[in-house]
Amino acid sequence: MPSSQDPVIDLFQGWPSPSLLPTSLLQAASQTLLSNPSLSTPSLLYGPDPGPSCLLEHLSQYLSKFYSTSWTSSSRLTITGGASQSLACILQVYSDPSYTKNVYMVSPTYFLACRIFEDNGFAGRLVAVPEDQEGIDIQRLEELLARDDLENGWLDARATKRPLPCQKHFKNIIYCVPTFSNPSGKTMSLGRREQLVRLARKHDALIIADDVYDLLHWNPARLGAAAMPRLVDIDHTLDGGVSSPYGHVVSNGSFSKVLGPGLRTGWTESTELFALGLSKCGSTRSGGSPSQFTASIIAESLRTGAFQQYLDHVLIPAYRQRSAMALEAVQRYLLPHGVVLVTIKDSNKANLARQMCAAVEGGYYIYIQLPKLLDATRFAEQAARQENVIVGSGENFEVVGDEASVPIKHGVRICFTWEDEHRIVEGIRRLGKVLEQAMAKTGT
Ligand SMILES: Cc1ncc(COP(=O)(O)O)c(C=O)c1O
Structure with missing residues (x-):
């Protein structure tokens, strides 16, 4: 007591x-959606694999402006059931626990991610990497990756999953929250971001960047713009652009922290091929894009500017x-x-x-x-x-x-x-x- x-x-x-x-915002958007059969019918049926086109289009415009990325487009995005559900789908498609070696996680970490990695076969293979004031300790990460590469036998192991032609398995996973991190609140420096992308390319690693806090940025000098380029944007531009058609970064975004987690809606941004492969995740192909209905409501709020x-x-x-x-x-x-x-x-x-x-x-x-x-x-x-x-x-x-x-x-x-x-x-x-x-x- x-x-x-x-x-x-x-x-x-x-x-x-x-x-x-934002109850009145959601009320107004739902009202519009449900009073118009040309909007309500598709929103209540199974949706296209990458997500409803209305949200893909409005979101890509919004993100291009916020991140100043002329390359953001609907075909680089997928609509998800929020960052947690999306993390699980990314691992289902782009990792194989008998091929992908380890998951390197910035520590202190977003603790609920650990179980999602364990559910996907990585129990006992989560590796903690410390962070300093600039973000992930890149030297330590490099040492760990080099050490693990030397372990015998691993890279010859046979994968047990069967990727589609538009999918692949990465040898390593790196998980981080680069901007306004949970829990440390830190934002990774630009230099560190570039080092991280280069390291991921060298070690066939997929960086899963939980960018769920990015939109909540209030430095008065840069209102309405991102605090930092995302890792996915750095991968797009650094050293002449992506080194493979899949790239090495997926940005995991979410409406949970800005509109409400009960909406269970988020998005990913990646290369087009990565997005295509992700949209072919089995559970998405069977059920259509998750959150079809709430995604359509959010699209309406973006269309009107209420969001x-x-x-x-x-x-x-x-x-x-x-x-x-x-x-x-x-x-x-x-x-x-x-x-x-x-x-x-x-x-x-x-x-x-x-x-x-x-x-x-x-x-x-x-x-x-x-x-x-x-x-x-x-x-x-x-x-x-x-x-x-x-x-x-x-x-x-x-x-x-x-x-x-x-x-x-x-x-x-x-x-x-x-x-x-x-x-x-x-x-x-x-x-x-x-x-x-x-x-x-x-x-x-
Ligand atoms: C870093 C991070 N990722 C993911 C989530 C969960 O996001 P979602 O509600 O979109 O699943 C949270 C929530 O606290 C978080 O802090």
């Missing part, structure tokens, strides 16, 4: 704000405000007790005020490191027990099966979207109390 009488504040839940869910309005004038201003308040509270209640802000490049106190405005430029999370004497998992338990505050911590973000390689002992993730503003600040204030007591016990 929690000793505190205060209401529970959940800073763990990586969900969108319930008070901001763009909602994102630019409702969601982004609200999340920008929440992130700023959360940062201020972290500065006030946590930093004095020795906490380091990981999401920010240099959380040295002298520089912090200067960095604050640019510190969190998007996404859902702030990630902090507790002082070395404190264990994050124990701290989270204490926060829940004493103060009714829930946070994600330590073990939650380790790569399953390879925890020892990159142990997460001191990391704590604070989500600033789920709770309303004053509750975020109050939650962080309570975390400060727990921290103060814990530090007092260490005698420092």
Whole structure:
């Protein structure tokens, strides 16, 4: 039983704000769709494999503008049932556990991805790769790939799946969240992105980039534009363009974080051949593109501009405000007790005020490191027990099966979207109390 009488504040839940869910946008779009048989009939039947053309077209226009990519087109996209479902389909088509060697995951990682890899035959073959301020530790990844290439026999193993002529199996998989990462909030630098693409090409690796937070970007100097080129765009342009018709990157996008996860709709962008192969995934061929109905509703909201309005004038201003308040509270209640802000490049106190405005430029999370004497998992338990505050911590973000390689002992993730503003600040204030007591016990 929690000793505190205060209401529970959940800073763990990586969900969108319930008070901001776009119900009127969805109501208007559904109304239009369902009142017109030429729209409603196809939306309620099986759809084409790559997804309904209405969403493919409107989305490709939207993405071209947001990412400044003249090459984005419907034929490079597939509509999915969200990033999780899509990850499973990508693995079904483009990996074979008796041929594909390992899955290299940036650690701390989006923990729920681990089970999707395990379901697809990679249990015991998830390899943790640390990240530094620029993103994935490329030197370590290179060493690991080189080490694993030398293992005897593996590359001669016979694949058990039967890829179609428009499909292939990659020898390695690299999984990352390059922009506004979950959980660290970091954005991989441009240089690191280029190194990563080159490494993937060298080792026949497919980079699966969960780009699910990209659209939530609020740096005032670049409103309405992406924080960074996606890895899939770098693969398109780097060193003369893709080195194989499949490319080496698939961008995994989602409407979950911007409209609502209940819609279960997302998209991928890749080369045309990769997209074709992905759209021929068995479950898609049998059932048609997933989320045919909700995808058609979303297409309608893009067509009218309601989606763009909602994102630019409702969601982004609200999340920008929440992130700023959360940062201020972290500065006030946590930093004095020795906490380091990981999401920010240099959380040295002298520089912090200067960095604050640019510190969190998007996404859902702030990630902090507790002082070395404190264990994050124990701290989270204490926060829940004493103060009714829930946070994600330590073990939650380790790569399953390879925890020892990159142990997460001191990391704590604070989500600033789920709770309303004053509750975020109050939650962080309570975390400060727990921290103060814990530090007092260490005698420092
Ligand atoms: C990095 C990352 N990928 C995927 C997802 C899940 O996305 P979807 O709801 O589209 O399946 C999340 C949700 O938290 C996430 O943080």
